Amino acid sequence: MIKIAETRGPVLDLIKERWSARAFSDQKISEADLHTMIEAASWAPSSMNEQPWRYRYAMQGTDTFEQMWDCLSSGNQPWAKQASVLLLSTAKKNFAKNDSPNRHALHDTGMANAFLMLQATQMKIYGHMMGGYDPVKLQEIFHLPEDEEAVCIIALGYLGTPDQLEEPFRSRELTPRSRKSLEAFISEN
Ligand SMILES: Cc1cc2nc3c(=O)[nH]c(=O)nc-3n(C[C@H](O)[C@H](O)[C@H](O)COP(=O)(O)O)c2cc1C
Numbered sequence: 001m002i003k004i005a006e007t008r009g010p011v012l013d014l015i016k017e018r019w020s021a022r023a024f025s026d027q028k029i030s031e032a033d034l035h036t037m038i039e040a041a042s043w044a045p046s047s048m049n050e051q052p053w054r055y056r057y058a059m060q061g062t063d064t065f066e067q068m069w070d071c072l073s074s075g076n077q078p079w080a081k082q083a084s085v086l087l088l089s090t091a092k093k094n095f096a097k098n099d100s101p102n103r104h105a106l107h108d109t110g111m112a113n114a115f116l117m118l119q120a121t122q123m124k125i126y127g128h129m130m131g132g133y134d135p136v137k138l139q140e141i142f143h144l145p146e147d148e149e150a151v152c153i154i155a156l157g158y159l160g161t162p163d164q165l166e167e168p169f170r171s172r173e174l175t176p177r178s179r180k181s182l183e184a185f186i187s188e189n
Pocket of ligand 1: 018019020021075076128129130131132133151152177
């Protein structure tokens with residue numbers, strides 16, 4: 001409950017309830033549920049309906065999971081080890097039809113990821129996006145094509161309890177979320 005956003009206006013419950021958890025339980029996410037989350041992502045809008053997002057995933061207990069986990073930074077490895085799925089989000093940087101640069105690719109992939117996270121929240125699955133990973137190691141595992149860029153790795157799982165985490169992660173799991181006030185980033189002009 002401590003993580004539910006306190007908002008001024010009537011913001012959607014799903015948005016208020018999503019947060020970046022670090023404590024994951026042993027419960028496994030099924031492949032069907034993972035595909036539902038990715039399908040939700042695919043319904044995001046995108047420039048020219050290009051759908052530049054791509055996803056690669058590894059289930060807990062597989063060699064690929066270990067390899068992907070090994071790419072994570074030291075601030076992410078301790079808690080992400082317990083995730084049920086590690087999901088790599090990438091963006092195709094060029095339009096399929098003429099290979100010209102799609103300057104909206106990262107934007108649209110971020111939007112797809114937001115849809116994915118909200119679908120996950122509806123399914124009581126928690127996602128934690130990570131930019132802290134070694135891109136060179138990641139490239140060695142996935143051999144991403146030239147025109148595909150890694151965006152983030154998302155740790156996914158059902159919620160565990162803070163006491164399974166070591167500090168400083170346990171405290172972070174118990175700290176309310178905060179945001180800038182609206183005045184800090186909107187203006188009428
Ligand atoms: C692109 C991106 C990269 C992030 N990288 C990391 C990361 O490497 N490690 C981490 O613990 N959290 C990471 N986060 C999570 C943010 O810290 C988190 O979303 C932010 O503090 C707001 O908290 P909330 O998601 O619980 O509302 C990342 C989030 C995004 C969107």
